[in-house]
Amino acid sequence: MEYNGKNKIVTLCGGVGGAKLALGLYRCLKERGRANDLAIIGNTGDDLDMFGLHVSPDLDTVMYTLAGLSNPQQGWGIADDTYRVLDLFKRYGEDTWFLLGDQDFATHILRTRMLKEGVSLTEITATLTVSLGLDCALLPMSDSPVCTYVETLEVGEIPFQEYFVRRGATDTVVGIRYDGIEQAEITAPIAAAIWQSELVIIAPSNPYLSIEPILQVKGMEQALLQCNSPVVVVSPIVGGKALKGPAADIMRSFDGVEPSALGVAKYYQGLVGGFVLDVSDDALAEEIAAMGYQVLVTQTVMQTNEDKQLLAEHILEEFLPR
């Protein structure tokens, strides 16, 4: 086939769960000498101001994971990081519910300084990732701030991290609002990457809290629909349960749907054409295919780096246009 200018593998990605697939894709493309064809669109709706510093948890989780720095147990933060900065914050009477490691602080301090200097979050993220030796693109979904708020039965509307970290995602979610989303526009590097995409993969991240804010950025859905590339989603729900985090609970309380890969398929219908289903959910394959999806049934639960790379291989094999 003649080269048509399309060479990008684009993935839409939240935090820990999404970072696993992003790492799989990165390892996979690196082996093929194509790491710089990977463009990861990261969710910034979870960003927060902590001690006056701009923290981008999802971007950092992806960045640390791909750089081999991340804490393998918790999936976020830096491996073997210490908590000395927070120690003194405690003495100063500051609330230290959001756990930031010492090395991690360097990222937030640097990002905050550059933002103050007028550098865009896109450029800042590029600087950080290049410094850490990454040769793929990590692209914040937008350069204007978006803040996800969660409406809960228990305590009303609270910012996402308050719901997720401080209160341990135990509240019943009945509404979600992406504050600032009206001002958020697709960035030039994202528009270019999608335009040049061979394949777009929605990682197994929370549809409501990680993927939806990305999709609601002005121009994002349109770009995905117009690029004529296959768009594929990896179900974050396996056996009726979320692989990680509160996606299943939210599906029930917010969407009024029994959590299942079927619910995920309904959620993305119209935008997405390919569906990656876990082997344990094989029974749903026919029904999802009947909805118009091209279905790949494979092992989607990723523990080791080999699992991550293997899932990425399977997805590329099945969906990458030949």
Place this chain on the structure above:
Amino acid sequence: MEYNGKNKIVTLCGGVGGAKLALGLYRCLKERGRANDLAIIGNTGDDLDMFGLHVSPDLDTVMYTLAGLSNPQQGWGIADDTYRVLDLFKRYGEDTWFLLGDQDFATHILRTRMLKEGVSLTEITATLTVSLGLDCALLPMSDSPVCTYVETLEVGEIPFQEYFVRRGATDTVVGIRYDGIEQAEITAPIAAAIWQSELVIIAPSNPYLSIEPILQVKGMEQALLQCNSPVVVVSPIVGGKALKGPAADIMRSFDGVEPSALGVAKYYQGLVGGFVLDVSDDALAEEIAAMGYQVLVTQTVMQTNEDKQLLAEHILEEFLPR
């Protein structure tokens, strides 16, 4: 004697050297149940922006010293602090010549956030010192920024910390400029403390780089002259050498004077009435007395905490009005 409303012991203070006497005074007054009568006016001419954070080295040195947190070897920073934040800064390609420990970062992050919120440096410093359990007042010389620049023979004019830390104070100083000093005014708490002072002590800090910026703040000298309290200086030059730092070299290159306690006495003549001379400089006592000073000859070289407290005791005994 009837109480005349004057109960404050005020000290003007730079970094490491000054902090030693400040600690001596603090211990001394604490024993007498009078710690809250101590008001320390700290130099902020050495403040700098590091990674977008506002660092106040002299204030922090005094604060950590009095809180028992400081590194006893280097005299600044926090004891047993680690350098993990800087580790990642290095990976990001940042210049890490100014050594900031991890716990230390918490101070700078918090100060920067509060400044951004519009809180004054005076209020911020009060918050920090109270959190660390100090019951004396540490007062920044002004709430508006002053930045000391040093004119060197070797590389022209450079900011103080560049001269002092980055280049190790090895250049020949031929000029000093306190940038922003015209806008800097005495704060209300400093004016009140000086007005209520029983005694004002200029710590054995660098006259040019630590004390002069304090004195040049608008209203400072006038307040000292009008308060009618004894003003005493502890010579930072002993045996023709500076106890710490480049004061002796600067005295020679900038003031054209052979470094000695005599030079210090000339420097402060007109403002200061009491002079604390080290026993090793006993031979100069008569000449300094002839200049109009009330001279106290005592051990001024402070190694242990007991040395510091003893010097403070001697000064209070000699100069505190009865």
